[in-house]
Amino acid sequence: MDETISYDYLWQAYQKEKQTNQLLLLSKTFYEDVNEFIILGGKNKGSSLYENTQKLLDEFFEKRKQKILIYIAYNRPLPQPISNIELEFYNKILQTVKSERLTAQGKETRPTILKSAKDIPEIILPSGRKFGPLKKDQEIGSIEEQDKVYLLENAICIQEN
Numbered sequence: 001m002d003e004t005i006s007y008d009y010l011w012q013a014y015q016k017e018k019q020t021n022q023l024l025l026l027s028k029t030f031y032e033d034v035n036e037f038i039i040l041g042g043k044n045k046g047s048s049l050y051e052n053t054q055k056l057l058d059e060f061f062e063k064r065k066q067k068i069l070i071y072i073a074y075n076r077p078l079p080q081p082i083s084n085i086e087l088e089f090y091n092k093i094l095q096t097v098k099s100e101r102l103t104a105q106g107k108e109t110r111p112t113i114l115k116s117a118k119d120i121p122e123i124i125l126p127s128g129r130k131f132g133p134l135k136k137d138q139e140i141g142s143i144e145e146q147d148k149v150y151l152l153e154n155a156i157c158i159q160e161n
Contacts, residue, residue, distance in 0.1 A: 005037035007053055014060045023067050023079050030083040031061075065089060072097060114140040114148065114157040126150050 017024055027033070034057055038050070068090050071078055078090055116134040125131050125147040134140070140157060151157040 005033050007049060007056075010034065010053065010056050010060065014056055014063070017060060017063050021067070021070070023064060023071070023082070025079055025081060026083050026086075028081050028084050031085045069093065113160045114143065114151060115160055116140065117155055117158050120156060123156075 013024070013026075038053060038057075064086060068078070068086060072090065072094055078087070082090075116136055116138045118136050120132045120134040122130055122132040125144075127144050127147050129144075129147065131147070131151075140151075143151075148157075152159060
């Protein structure tokens with residue numbers, strides 16, 4: 001154990017954790033050390049000190065999980081050192097967040113690529129923008145949705161994915 005773990009030590013660490021928005025530095029083996037303290041005190045299972053220590057540890061970890069989620073939301077690196085358990089939690093959540101990126105329309109999709117179906121002279125689109133001239137199979141950059149629909153419905157362009 002790096003620190004001498006006691007109920008008072010845990011209480012002070014929890015109070016400090018509640019007073020700041022930053023993750024306080026903990027040893028990599030903090031939770032293992034606390035678990036060892038609890039096991040050594042396990043002879044007193046059912047005692048108020050044992051129960052309070054368990055409850056305090058649960059609240060402490062919940063507070064730190066909330067902060068870790070905020071670090072992920074703002075894409076900020078975690079302070080070091082951080083406990084192994086919290087690092088594992090961070091990595092699992094980060095992996096889930098990265099695999100489930102969302103857009104305003106729902107799940108992220110690949111952009112639609114439009115290509116001209118034939119040589120096109122300059123035309124005016126429904127949005128009022130000038131469009132063209134284009135050669136056959138030339139890719140079209142970003143375009144408003146109403147214009148995209150017009151180009152596809154009138155077989156001026158084809159959609160490629």
